[in-house]
Amino acid sequence: MSFPKILSVNLKHNFLIHFLLAVAVAILTPVVFSIHSLDARAAAQPIEMLLPFIGTILLTPVFLPEQNPEIRDVIRSKKTDYLIVCFFRVIYSVAAMLLITGIFIMIMKYCACKITYQHLIGSFASSLFLGTIGFTVAGLSNSVSAGYMASMVYYSANIGLKDKLGICYLFSMYGGGNFSDKYLLILLSVMIIAIVFVILRKLDN
Numbered sequence: 001m002s003f004p005k006i007l008s009v010n011l012k013h014n015f016l017i018h019f020l021l022a023v024a025v026a027i028l029t030p031v032v033f034s035i036h037s038l039d040a041r042a043a044a045q046p047i048e049m050l051l052p053f054i055g056t057i058l059l060t061p062v063f064l065p066e067q068n069p070e071i072r073d074v075i076r077s078k079k080t081d082y083l084i085v086c087f088f089r090v091i092y093s094v095a096a097m098l099l100i101t102g103i104f105i106m107i108m109k110y111c112a113c114k115i116t117y118q119h120l121i122g123s124f125a126s127s128l129f130l131g132t133i134g135f136t137v138a139g140l141s142n143s144v145s146a147g148y149m150a151s152m153v154y155y156s157a158n159i160g161l162k163d164k165l166g167i168c169y170l171f172s173m174y175g176g177g178n179f180s181d182k183y184l185l186i187l188l189s190v191m192i193i194a195i196v197f198v199i200l201r202k203l204d205n
Contacts, residue, residue, distance in 0.1 A: 010089060014065050019096055022054035026104050038113040044173035047104065047123035052155075052170055054100055055131025058093040060147040062086055063139050083200060090135070090193060097127050118179045125182040125189075126170040130155060132189040139196045 029035070033046035066082060105120045133154045138147025158170045167181040167188065 010065075010085065011092065014061070015089070015092065015096075018057050018061055018093075022057045022096065022100055025053050025057065026051065026100050029104070030107075035108045035113060036111045038108070038115075040114045040116070040119075041174060041177055043108060043113040043115045043119060044122065044171075047101070047108075047119055048126050048171045048174050051101060051104060051123050052126040052130045054097055055127030055129070056134045056148065056151040056155075057131075058097050059090065059128075059131030060134030060138050060151060061144050062089045062093065062135055063142070064144045067142060067144060083197060083204065087197065093131075094128065097131070098124055101127060118182075119173070121186075122173045122179055122182045125185040128189045129168065129185050130170060132192050136192055136196050139200060 134147035134151035137150035138144045167184045172178040
């Protein structure tokens with residue numbers, strides 16, 4: 001099966017429902033938080049405190065189709081490496097995350113919020129890292145449920161521990177007015193995802 005065909009099947013059967021759930025979170029955000037005429041710090045609240053759940057929704061189920069041992073054995077018997085397929089799932093999930101975040105940021109801009117590219121990067125960084133937590137636990141434990149739980153526990157820890165988490169603090173723009181750690185958070189997420197794939201490759205051999 002060619003990669004375009006593999007991607008088409010994955011997008012249709014494994015990704016669409018999660019994408020729609022992520023969009024639903026974005027739609028729900030203005031219901032929970034005001035997004036009209038906010039200053040820069042207040043504008044960070046909705047995009048850091050609710051929008052990051054799209055990362056959990058999109059990245060945690062990357063390994064979901066292979067969670068069933070019988071399906072995993074069938075996939076591993078194919079010519080195409082299943083971890084490569086999982087890698088492409090990560091790529092289009094991250095792209096969808098950035099797309100949803102970008103559109104939401106533009107809507108806030110239209111609603112007269114004092115919002116900049118830093119809000120886009122910051123919100124994306126928090127979404128990516130929260131999703132990476134779920135992705136990592138789901139991949140290493142072979143349990144997507146455990147991945148979702150880990151993501152929720154980490155989110156709760158951010159509420160309780162606040163800026164004691166350092167660069168891993170999800171709400172740094174709203175909670176502390178700090179943007180500078182967001183680039184490091186993105187880099188850390190990429191490194192963790194890469195390490196997970198390396199570990200899974202070694203376990204698969």
